[in-house]
Amino acid sequence: MTVAQPEGLNFECETGNYHTFCPISCVAWLYQKIEDSFFLVIGTKTCGYFLQNAMGVMIFAEPRYAMAELEEGDISAKLNDYEELKRLSLQIKRDRNPSVIVWIGTCTTEIIKMDLEGLAPKLEAEIGIPIVVARANGLDYAFTQGEDTVLAAMAARCPKKEVEAEKEERNAIQKLLNFGRQKEEVAAADREYVDHPPLVLFGSLPDPVVTQLTLELKKQGIKVSGWLPSKRYTELPVLEEGYYVCGVNPFLSRTATTLMRRRKCKLIGAPFPIGPDGTRAWIEKICSVFGIEPKGLDDRERQIWESVEDYVKLIRGKTVFFMGDNLLEISQARFLIRCGAIVPEIGIPYMDKRYQAAELKLLEETCKEMGAPMPTIIEKPDNYNQLQRIHEMQPDLVITGMAHANPLEARGINTKWSVEFTFAQIHGFTNTRDLLELATRPLRRNSNLKDLGWDKLVKEAAEV
Amino acid sequence: MKLAYWMYAGPAHIGTLRVASSFKNVHAIMHAPIGDDYFNVMRSMLERERNYTPVTTSVVDRNVLARGSQEKVVDNITRKDKEENPDLIVLTPTCTSSILQEDLENFVDRAQMDSKGDVMLADVNHYRVNELQAADRTLEQIVEYYIKKARKKGNLPEGKTEKPSVNIIGMSTLGFHNQHDCIELKRLMADLGVEVNEVIPESASVHNLQNLPRAWFNLVPYRELGLMAAKYLEKEFEMPYIDITPMGVVETARCIRKIQQVINAQGANVDYEEFIDNQTRFVSQAAWFSRSIDCQNLTGKKAVVFGDNTHAAAMTKVLAREMGIHVVMAGTYCKYDADWFRKEVSEYCDEVLISEDNGEIADAIARIEPSAIFGTQMERHVGKRLSIPCGVIASPIHIQNFPIGYKPFLGYEGTNQVADLVYNSFTLGMEDHLLEIFGGHDTKEVIHKGMSADSDLNWTKEARAELNKVPGFVRGKVKRNTEKFARERNLSEISIEVMYAAKEAVGA
Ligand code: SF4
Numbered sequence: 001m002t003v004a005q006p007e008g009l010n011f012e013c014e015t016g017n018y019h020t021f022c023p024i025s026c027v028a029w030l031y032q033k034i035e036d037s038f039f040l041v042i043g044t045k046t047c048g049y050f051l052q053n054a055m056g057v058m059i060f061a062e063p064r065y066a067m068a069e070l071e072e073g074d075i076s077a078k079l080n081d082y083e084e085l086k087r088l089s090l091q092i093k094r095d096r097n098p099s100v101i102v103w104i105g106t107c108t109t110e111i112i113k114m115d116l117e118g119l120a121p122k123l124e125a126e127i128g129i130p131i132v133v134a135r136a137n138g139l140d141y142a143f144t145q146g147e148d149t150v151l152a153a154m155a156a157r158c159p160k161k162e163v164e165a166e167k168e169e170r171n172a173i174q175k176l177l178n179f180g181r182q183k184e185e186v187a188a189a190d191r192e193y194v195d196h197p198p199l200v201l202f203g204s205l206p207d208p209v210v211t212q213l214t215l216e217l218k219k220q221g222i223k224v225s226g227w228l229p230s231k232r233y234t235e236l237p238v239l240e241e242g243y244y245v246c247g248v249n250p251f252l253s254r255t256a257t258t259l260m261r262r263r264k265c266k267l268i269g270a271p272f273p274i275g276p277d278g279t280r281a282w283i284e285k286i287c288s289v290f291g292i293e294p295k296g297l298d299d300r301e302r303q304i305w306e307s308v309e310d311y312v313k314l315i316r317g318k319t320v321f322f323m324g325d326n327l328l329e330i331s332q333a334r335f336l337i338r339c340g341a342i343v344p345e346i347g348i349p350y351m352d353k354r355y356q357a358a359e360l361k362l363l364e365e366t367c368k369e370m371g372a373p374m375p376t377i378i379e380k381p382d383n384y385n386q387l388q389r390i391h392e393m394q395p396d397l398v399i400t401g402m403a404h405a406n407p408l409e410a411r412g413i414n415t416k417w418s419v420e421f422t423f424a425q426i427h428g429f430t431n432t433r434d435l436l437e438l439a440t441r442p443l444r445r446n447s448n449l450k451d452l453g454w455d456k457l458v459k460e461a462a463e464v
Numbered sequence: 465m466k467l468a469y470w471m472y473a474g475p476a477h478i479g480t481l482r483v484a485s486s487f488k489n490v491h492a493i494m495h496a497p498i499g500d501d502y503f504n505v506m507r508s509m510l511e512r513e514r515n516y517t518p519v520t521t522s523v524v525d526r527n528v529l530a531r532g533s534q535e536k537v538v539d540n541i542t543r544k545d546k547e548e549n550p551d552l553i554v555l556t557p558t559c560t561s562s563i564l565q566e567d568l569e570n571f572v573d574r575a576q577m578d579s580k581g582d583v584m585l586a587d588v589n590h591y592r593v594n595e596l597q598a599a600d601r602t603l604e605q606i607v608e609y610y611i612k613k614a615r616k617k618g619n620l621p622e623g624k625t626e627k628p629s630v631n632i633i634g635m636s637t638l639g640f641h642n643q644h645d646c647i648e649l650k651r652l653m654a655d656l657g658v659e660v661n662e663v664i665p666e667s668a669s670v671h672n673l674q675n676l677p678r679a680w681f682n683l684v685p686y687r688e689l690g691l692m693a694a695k696y697l698e699k700e701f702e703m704p705y706i707d708i709t710p711m712g713v714v715e716t717a718r719c720i721r722k723i724q725q726v727i728n729a730q731g732a733n734v735d736y737e738e739f740i741d742n743q744t745r746f747v748s749q750a751a752w753f754s755r756s757i758d759c760q761n762l763t764g765k766k767a768v769v770f771g772d773n774t775h776a777a778a779m780t781k782v783l784a785r786e787m788g789i790h791v792v793m794a795g796t797y798c799k800y801d802a803d804w805f806r807k808e809v810s811e812y813c814d815e816v817l818i819s820e821d822n823g824e825i826a827d828a829i830a831r832i833e834p835s836a837i838f839g840t841q842m843e844r845h846v847g848k849r850l851s852i853p854c855g856v857i858a859s860p861i862h863i864q865n866f867p868i869g870y871k872p873f874l875g876y877e878g879t880n881q882v883a884d885l886v887y888n889s890f891t892l893g894m895e896d897h898l899l900e901i902f903g904g905h906d907t908k909e910v911i912h913k914g915m916s917a918d919s920d921l922n923w924t925k926e927a928r929a930e931l932n933k934v935p936g937f938v939r940g941k942v943k944r945n946t947e948k949f950a951r952e953r954n955l956s957e958i959s960i961e962v963m964y965a966a967k968e969a970v971g972a
Contacts, residue, residue, distance in 0.1 A: 016523055017540075022499030044559040044590065045475040048468060050502045056862075069466040072591040075563055084465040091467060107497045107560050111529065138497030139525050384520070384547065403504035403517065410514035458514050 008364055008374045011351070016380035019403045020325035020349055021054060021419065022047070023136040023146030024104050028055045029423065030150055031064045033204045036232045038098035039065040040088065042116070043106030064096060070108055077112075082119050086126065093129055100233040102150060105135035130233070132157060142349035144251040144326050144422060147204055151255040154229060155202075155263060158239040194221035196290040200237045200265070202228040202255050203248035205427060212428045213248065213273060220287055220294055228255070239263045246286055248273055248427060251327035253355035269355070271362040273427050274328070275335030275435065276304040281362055304429050311436035314443050316340030318396035321389075324348045324381050325401045326422050330356055332399070334363040336439065337372050344373070344393060347381035397442060412456040414442040470822045470842055472772075472797035472860060477558045478503060479598030480586040481519055483606070483689075484554040486636045486665035490606075491518040491550040492586075493540055495533065495568060496558040498523050510866050511637060520544060524560050533564075534571055541575035541583055551670045552582045552606070559590040582670075584609055596688040596772070597800060599636065603665055604692035607673055611700065614674035621678055628727040628734075629659035631679040631697075633705075634690030635666040640775065640859045641873050642666065648872035649685065652710070656723065656736060664693070677701045681726045683719075685709050685874055687773040688798065704729075710874050711778035712882065713750050713786055743876050750879035753887070754786050762890055763788045768829050770795040770817070770839040771858025775873070777808040779838050779857050782882055784812035789886075792832045793817055795825060822846075833940050836889040841865070855889040921947050922957045930960050942967070 024047055027039040041047055048067040055063070068088050073079040089101055105116050120131040134153045136146035201213070201224055214224045226237020239245075241264035247256055250272050259265040270285035271278050280301045287294040305312070320336050322329045324347025333343045353360065367374050378386075383404065390398055390413065398408055398415045405415040416439060426435040446455070477494060481503045484492040494500060504517040522540040524533060541553055555572055568585050576583045587605055588598040614620045630653055635646045646663060653660050661679035662672055676682075682697060682705040684690040694705035704726050710719035717740045724736045744751045753759055767789050769780045776796050783789040794809045795817030796802065802818040809816060817828055826846045829837060837847045837854040841862050847854035856865055857873075872878040923931065934942050942963075949966035950958050 016498070016525070017520065018498075019501055019504060020499060022497075022502070024499075042465075045471060045594075046477070046496075046500060046559045046590070048471055049474045049478065050499070052470060052860075053502065053506060063469075065469075067466075067468045069468045071466060074465055075591065079465070088465055088467050107524070108563065111560065111563050138499035139529065142498060387516070401505070403501065403508050406508045406512060407514060407516045 008367070009360065010374065010376040011379065012376060013379045014382040014385060016382070018324065018347065018349070018381045018383045018386075019401045021143040021401075022050055022138045023141040023143055023149065024051060024106060024138075025054050025143060026136060026146030026150055027051065027065050027104060028063075030102075030147060030204060030229070033206075034100075034229050034231070034233055036099035036234060037064060037102055038092050038096055038100070039102045039104060040068050040092065041065065041104040041106065042068040042070065042085070042109050042114070043104075044070055044108050047106050047108075064098065066092070075108070075112055081114055082123065085119060086123055089123060089127055089129070089131070093127060098129065098233075100130045100132055102132045102134060102153075104146075104150075105133060105137060107137045107139050110135065110137050110139055130157065142325065142327070144249070144328070145254075145350065147249075148252050148254045151202060151204070151228060151252060152258040154233075154236065155239070155255055155258045157233075158226075158228065158236045158263070161238055161240055192218065192221065193223040194290065194292055196222060196292070197242065197244055198225040198238075198240070199223065199244045199246065199268075199286070199290075200226045200228060200239060201246055201248055202259065203252055204229050205248060206425055207231065209425050209427050209431065212430045216279070216283060216428060217286065219296070220283060220292055222286060222290065222292065239265060242266065244268055244289065246270060246282075247355070248282075249328070250331055250356055250359060253352040256355050269358045271334070271359040272331045274331040275338065276301045276429050276432050277338045277366070278331055278335060278359075278362070279427070279429050281358075285358065300429060304432050308433050308436055311433070311440050312339045314440045315436075318342070318443070319344060319393070321386075321393070321395040321398045322346045322348075323383065323386055323398060323400040323404065323418070324378065325418055328418075328421055329399075330359050330363055330377070332421065332439075333375060334359065334366050335435070337363070337366050337370055337375075339436075340370065342372055343375045344395070345386070345389065346375045346377045347386060348377060348379055351377060351379045397439070399439075407458075410457045414446055416442050472820055472822075472840065472842070474595035474860075475559060476588040476590050476593050476595060476598035477556050477586075479593075479595040479600070480554065480556045480588055480602040482595070482636050482638050483599050483602040483665050484552075484556070484586075485518050486667070487552070487606070488667055488669050489518075489550050490552045490554060490670060491520070491544055491548060492554045492556050493537075493544060494519065494521045494556045494558055495537060495561040496521050496524060496556075497560055498525070500558055500560075507637060510861075510863055512866070513637075518548070518550065522555075524564070529564075532566060534566070534574075537568070537571040538575045538578075541572075542578045545575075545579040545581050545583075550581050552584065553579070554602070554606075555583065555585045557586065557588065557590070562590040582609070582613075594800070596798065599689050600692045603633070603690060604696050606670065607664070607676065607693045608696055610670055610673035611676070619674055621675060623678070624680055624730070625659060625661060625678050627659050628657070628730070628732045629661040629679045630723075631661050631676055631682045632663045633682050633684050633693055634686045634688075635663055636689060637666065638859075639686070639689070640772075640857075640861060640865065641867075641871060644870055644872035645685065645874040645878070647870070648875035648877050649683070649710070651877075652720075652875045655739065656720065657734065658723065658727070677703065679703065680730050680732075681706060681723070683723075685774075687777075687801065687804065709774050709778050711775070711878060712782035713744055713748060713879050715778060715781065716875060716879065717744065748876040748879045750786065750883045753883045754788070758887060759787055762887075764790050765836070765890060766790050766792050766832065766834040768793045768795075768832055768834045768837050768839070768843075769813070769857070770797075770825055770837070770843050772796060773798040773801055773805050773808075775858040776838075777805055778873075779882075780809045780812050782879075783838070783886065787886060790814075792834060793828055795819065795828075833944075836886075838886075838889070853889045855885040857885075921950055921955075924957060924959045927958050927960050927963050930963060 024041055031039050103116050116133045120133045124131045132153045134150040136149045243265045245259045245265045246268040256267050260267050268289050271281040273279040273282040280297050284294050319342045329346045329348045333346045399418050400415050402417055405417050408415045425431045481492050484490050501521050504519055507513050507517045522537045572583050572585045586602050632649055635642045650660055682694045684694045684707045697703045706722050708719040710716040720736050724734055767783055769776050773796050780791050780794040784791045791813040793815040794813040796805045797820045806816050822842050829846055837843050838857045840858050840860050844854040844856055871881050946963050946966040
């Protein structure tokens, strides 16, 4: 893959003093996605406090997650890591009986150099439950990159074909019972697809979105052989050398690298299916790799745009500022620019120009087509400096973390809480309305209130 | 290692940040990995704070691990000093800095040389103290720092204020109903003719800390935050402090009488008896409420109380002493201060539970089956699962526990709020049961209310049907007592006969 260095986009790097969630937060959505998993975060009270508060009410629903809280004895190596982890993992096995335990390494396990990767295979053999290790710590990663570390670790666990054959063996009786029918159905279903090498998609999405995107590709005759992650750990997709893989989210660069280097898969570098423009470009790119002429995408995209015109017109001509905290920023900005917005600045925690090459190119093209100025992309932003710029340029909307949202609102600046985009369904054609619903909510709310006259609610309004 | 799903008190640095960011124009810089500034989210969301939370991070990343964070920390401090001119910057260690063992004290000294404002290192160790202890210590540390500084400069004011006056110590950001309590206490002091000298740390300026000794006494309404500072001031200036939480009618009166004693000893001549009597009988509704028929109906009802030391102890006393409610269990998660709690509540409840394990508390609630729970958000959710109403009386709390309306827990208005909370919790539960009773005999299956182990006993069909005729609110108790009776006699099956034998035996 060539590194596309789009001309025109400005890249800058600041101090990295910005607010974001710790990557261990991925536990919150991954334990829900992978139904037979259990996530054990090996860290301190700091990690626990963050998760407990960030997960909000989910924490009361007996989540399949827990802290292995390190105490002073663990730090000073008075206690034996292996024995301690064994004790806790056995307790989890007894109480919850999961199909996989995911150990999340944290800052503390990094600093005291606890060899989780070394301990896991030994313990796995001893207790008979797969143990996957992901080092999703705040020293190295931001927010959604946590999912990336977990999926990269899972990619190593995806079965090969032979293993799959064994699995079918085990299900032989069930197969026998509805043998005839299934075979016919499978054959009929296969006729709907073009003959192409297996394609596996990666990125954790809510099940309805998985179904929507799978069907979207099916319309083009493309069969999705599997999805990393799947609903259950025991259903991880088969990965063979030469399989094609494609990402659905912009923060999955380690997973992509692992799939290419370790599993010898071929990466389809496409823009991400966020917004109808992104979804279309994503499908087109996959089609082009398989030599398929895409059908009906023009109409599909146009219809979606028409159906959301009431929202799009709220955004047209507005300036939107991304402070940056979840790595979805480039795709979102590209989509909003297509809606007619002007984006002066895109803050982003980490910018993988290789993995995001196609998305960056689409961003650039979009700016040109819409006649919009090229945004400056600021990696590792500095929130303090950003606030100065925001107060200076007074954008119509700031997409930001919760730490700054209320103070900005109090100074008369519309904000949208960025974290919501990570949890809401924003992928594919179908969810365009939801995506816009979120992005325009502050504009709609504040236009409802606009005649009241109290939009600045701090005494020295312009002060940071 | 400890398997944990939930914690009641947060990590140490949260306590330091709560105190530092309560002051005006004090900035905290955490020495932490990126992602540890979740405090800013909580403050901005829960307190709906309009201003930027004055907390930033000196980020610990791979480079820092390799090279140490000296330059970075010093730069971050001096940069913040220039950008915002804070009076004080508090360098705040976290779990990460606790194990890096860098010489943060030295960084602070170096940064101080280039800073206009003051710089200090919070003296808290992640592995030794929790949020509450750290908050208490940080407040003491800041007070001590500015007292010493003033003394050195010869700025310490001489003597006391002309009229009796008080420092209110311990009001802080993210504290349970602190803002409302603070207003209520100021009103109470005004009613008593006591001037409020300083309130710390909330909205205080560090420049005013040197005025603390001018007050006649210190009032520390919360057990968890402020005692260390008050003791320091007592040691340095022989200032008496009062640590009676004015929550509930009786304790509020006790607190006021103590104030009277303390200021009269210093030459005031006040008699608050009439004030107390008037407030108690006519202003606060709580005393009248405990005589009313409503409250009579609560007599002997069972309750469980759990929370921090201050609120759980005060609530236990209010329930038992002022409302005639049967507090079966009172508990706290302040393990480090357990003796105090035991001493405060022992005479008002059957059992005391000291634990930080939410599972243990949930099991105790399931076993006791109270008619109402008074606890934290965690107990509220336990109550939900068991269909037992819960009034929230202590942190950890959610956004709904930061009400916009005026809801103090302290002082005379506080007694009204507490009475409402108690009464609403119980009537909610009673209404449910009444609905159930008058809905006819329900055919719902008996739900075992235990949170942990399930029953190993067999109920015959007839016995089960009989059990279903028992009204819902006592059904669990009847079931439990019958099973206990059967187990004691090694009966594996429960028939109608066994049921009634059990009833006669325990008088259930
Ligand atoms: S940044 Fe590190 S110490 Fe903080 S919560 Fe994340 S993993 Fe834990």
